[in-house]
Amino acid sequence: xxxxxxxxxxxxxxxxxxxxxxxxxxxxxxxxxxxxxxxxxxxxxxxxxxxxxxxxxxxxxxxxxxxxxxxxxxxxxxxxxxxxxxxxxxxxxxxxxxxxxxxxxxxxxxxxxxxxxxxxxxxxxxxxxxxxxxxxxxxxxxxxxxxxxxxxxxxxxxxxxxxxxxxxxxxxxxxxxxxxxxxxxxxxxxxxxxxxxxxxxxxxxxxxxxxxxxxxxxxxxxxxxxxxxxxxxxxxxxxxxxxxxxxxxxxxxxxxxxxxxxxxxxxxxxxxxxxxxxxxxxxxxxxxxxxxxxxxxxxxxxxxxxxxxxxxxxxxxxxxxxxxxxxxxxxxxxxxxxxxxxxxxxxxxxxxxxxxxxxxxxxxxxxxxxxxxxxxxxxxxxxxxxxxxxxxxxxxxxxxxxxxxxxxxxxxxxxxxx
Amino acid sequence: xxxxxxxxxxxxxxxxxxxxxxxxxxxxxxxxxxxxxxxxxxxxxxxxxxxxxxxxxxxxxxxxxxxxxxxxxxxxxxxxxxxxxxxxxxxxxxxxxxxxxxxxxxxxxxxxxxxxxxxxxxxxxxxxxxxxxxxxxxxxxxxxxxxxxxxxxxxxxxxxxxxxxxxxxxxxxxxxxxxxxxxxxxxxxxxxxxxxxxxxxxxxxxxxxxxxxxxxxxxxxxxxxx
Numbered sequence: 001x002x003x004x005x006x007x008x009x010x011x012x013x014x015x016x017x018x019x020x021x022x023x024x025x026x027x028x029x030x031x032x033x034x035x036x037x038x039x040x041x042x043x044x045x046x047x048x049x050x051x052x053x054x055x056x057x058x059x060x061x062x063x064x065x066x067x068x069x070x071x072x073x074x075x076x077x078x079x080x081x082x083x084x085x086x087x088x089x090x091x092x093x094x095x096x097x098x099x100x101x102x103x104x105x106x107x108x109x110x111x112x113x114x115x116x117x118x119x120x121x122x123x124x125x126x127x128x129x130x131x132x133x134x135x136x137x138x139x140x141x142x143x144x145x146x147x148x149x150x151x152x153x154x155x156x157x158x159x160x161x162x163x164x165x166x167x168x169x170x171x172x173x174x175x176x177x178x179x180x181x182x183x184x185x186x187x188x189x190x191x192x193x194x195x196x197x198x199x200x201x202x203x204x205x206x207x208x209x210x211x212x213x214x215x216x217x218x219x220x221x222x223x224x225x226x227x228x229x230x231x232x233x234x235x236x237x238x239x240x241x242x243x244x245x246x247x248x249x250x251x252x253x254x255x256x257x258x259x260x261x262x263x264x265x266x267x268x269x270x271x272x273x274x275x276x277x278x279x280x281x282x283x284x285x286x287x288x289x290x291x292x293x294x295x296x297x298x299x300x301x302x303x304x305x306x307x308x309x310x311x312x313x314x315x316x317x318x319x320x321x322x323x324x325x326x327x328x329x330x331x332x333x334x335x336x337x338x339x340x341x342x343x344x345x346x347x348x349x350x351x352x353x354x355x356x357x358x359x360x361x362x363x364x365x366x367x368x369x370x371x372x373x374x375x376x377x378x379x380x381x382x383x384x385x386x387x388x389x390x391x392x393x394x395x396x397x398x399x400x401x402x403x404x405x406x407x408x409x410x411x412x413x414x415x416x417x418x
Numbered sequence: 419x420x421x422x423x424x425x426x427x428x429x430x431x432x433x434x435x436x437x438x439x440x441x442x443x444x445x446x447x448x449x450x451x452x453x454x455x456x457x458x459x460x461x462x463x464x465x466x467x468x469x470x471x472x473x474x475x476x477x478x479x480x481x482x483x484x485x486x487x488x489x490x491x492x493x494x495x496x497x498x499x500x501x502x503x504x505x506x507x508x509x510x511x512x513x514x515x516x517x518x519x520x521x522x523x524x525x526x527x528x529x530x531x532x533x534x535x536x537x538x539x540x541x542x543x544x545x546x547x548x549x550x551x552x553x554x555x556x557x558x559x560x561x562x563x564x565x566x567x568x569x570x571x572x573x574x575x576x577x578x579x580x581x582x583x584x585x586x587x588x589x590x591x592x593x594x595x596x597x598x599x600x601x602x603x604x605x606x607x608x609x610x611x612x613x614x615x616x617x618x619x620x621x622x623x624x625x626x627x628x629x630x631x632x633x634x635x636x637x638x639x640x641x642x643x644x
Contacts, residue, residue, distance in 0.1 A: 035532055041520035320516040323477055324530045324577075325505025327498050411477045415516065 035321065039338040046310065050342060053306040057346025057391050060299040062353040064292045065387040069357065069377040071285045077375040078277045081215035082270035086159055087253055089240040089267045096277065098131045098148070101236040106263060113256070115249035116242050119158060126242040127156030130228045134199050136188040145372040147184060148220045149199070151228025159241050163217050168193045168208025173224040176231070179208040180221040183361045183374045197221070199231050216274060219374040241270065296394050299346075303398025307339050311406045318406050319414025328407035335403035336396055343395020347388035354387070355379055423450035424584060424617050425474055430483035432469050432640075443469040445640040446483070453584070456611035456618040458631035466640040467621045468589055474619060475587045476504050488584055505533045509578025509616075511607075513590035515570040517562040523573045524549065524558030530581045548576040552606055568599025575606050579616070586610060588620040592627050604630040 043050050082088075089110065094100035107128040110116075116124045130151035135144045157163070157170070171177035178197060185191035185206075196203040204223060212218035228234070244250040250269070257267040311318070318331060326334075358379040432444040444466045451457050459467040472478035473485055476492045485492045487507065495503055510516075517526045527548055531541045549555045552572040562570050571591060578586050588607060592600035608630045610616040620631065628634050636644040 045520045325501050325533045327501045
């Protein structure tokens with residue numbers, strides 16, 4: 001993903017640039033070259049303009065953090081899905097389960113692989129599954145959205161121990177029943193226990209809710225695989241999930257499937273498959289980038305306006321500082337530090353404004369399955385740090401020109417200023 | 419003058435450009451000022467007295483000529499060196515005090531010391547000494563807007579002398595003061611010159627203020643006439 005390719009370079013630049021700037025400021029402050037108390041007092045004394053600037057920057061930072069938290073939530077949902085021991089098999093050329101079609105013969109071939117682990121009942125740990133998409137009415141807001149229904153076997157549930165029943169019961173094989181992810185039930189009408197879902201000509205009764213522990217399964221509803229095939233009138237399946245005996249067996253199975261041209265299947269570890277399913281986050285990341293850029297330009301001008309007004313109102317004070325021996329560099333740094341301090345306050349406020357959204361479930365369309373994917377806003381300490389760093393960059397950029405202007409004021413005319 | 423001059427001015431000229439016209443603010447001024455002198459610069463508006471003061475103090479540059487202060491040719495210093503030189507060698511007193519309103523009196527006086535190598539304790543001692551000298555030892559925590567004009571000017575004098583400079587320049591220091599406060603401020607400047615050996619150069623229109631100096635110079639049209 002492009003964002004991931006550039007991320008190390010961006011972080012390296014931020015760390016090196018920030019480190020150099022901090023060292024520069026710190027060394028100047030250590031030499032006593034900055035009357036920082038003067039700047040901080042001004043921030044307090046000019047509280048009206050301080051509040052308006054802080055709130056403006058806070059708004060930008062909170063939007064930035066929330067958009068990044070959305071993308072982070074989607075990524076976390078995918079990253080949190082799957083068992084490293086499992087292997088997922090789809091048709092060669094398919095990027096996702098929803099676009100994959102497998103025949104029953106594929107399943108028959110794979111289930112006799114010696115490398116597959118067995119459960120206590122000596123059954124091979126392999127599950128053949130169906131992914132179907134059903135349109136459901138939303139609870140909030142008008143219209144309907146697609147949701148994923150997974151036709152699953154008892155082995156499939158055994159292979160996904162992270163999914164836990166939290167209410168009601170599991171569906172029974174041979175019955176038109178579904179057990180729905182609790183988070184999905186919170187977003188669609190009719191998914192309460194006892195509710196019904198229209199699936200083709202039939203109706204499915206909701207018999208329980210499960211918790212996918214923040215995984216991609218939180219965006220699904222599960223039912224019996226054979227019932228799903230019957231209701232959705234499918235001859236074929238979507239995917240096969242299996243667990244090899246050990247790591248060497250896993251490598252063998254993947255190599256075997258890849259080599260066998262007759263199968264025309266693609267096998268990979270379940271965790272790898274889901275970690276690649278983060279494409280849904282890309283539009284949100286792009287939106288975050290565009291909105292963040294547009295809003296930060298506005299915030300930079302707002303900060304610049306505040307700092308210009310601040311410089312204009314303190315012309316004589318700047319002249320006095322210069323007369324007393326403060327160099328142009330000190331004056332530039334003074335105003336940069338003041339701007340960065342103001343903006344950092346905005347950054348902290350912005351993060352605090354965004355924080356209540358942490359853990360709130362929301363949904364967006366998965367651009368691979370075109371179904372609703374449910375996930376939580378993930379506001380991590382690293383993300384908040386990014387938000388504050390982003391605000392400081394806004395503050396520094398917004399203060400740079402006013403700071404340079406302040407440092408270039410002719411001393412004598414500055415002293416005579418009213 | 420018996421003593422070695424602390425300020426030597428030779429053929430100093432300053433010409434301003436106003437549109438297409440050249441305005442001569444100082445015209446070949448030559449002058450020596452000895453250590454411990456209290457020199458008063460007088461003259462009508464536009465006579466060049468403030469320009470002369472600013473050039474001696476290193477906040478303006480001459481068009482031609484030489485200004486040596488303690489043997490250093492101020493014209494040869496770059497902006498950064500000039501800033502350091504001002505901090506170490508010159509104390510400033512202004513007509514409108516030029517105190518920083520958001521800082522306390524103590525912090526205002528401490529401002530020039532932040533540029534020195536003194537530690538916090540040494541700075542506190544030096545500020546307190548300066549504040550005691552101007553009779554405001556107990557008003558350090560007051561902000562300028564909580565003080566009278568006379569007190570503010572005394573804080574400005576404390577700030578001017580806190581770095582122990584050789585030269586103190588004062589531009590109309592009594593212009594905004596009542597007669598009692600003016601006399602107090604001038605008395606302090608006089609004492610600094612007489613008792614502490616500081617060289618004081620003051621610009622004023624007020625003959626009463628001029629009487630506190632040891633020497634008065636009259637300027638007209640950029641030249642010293644008396």
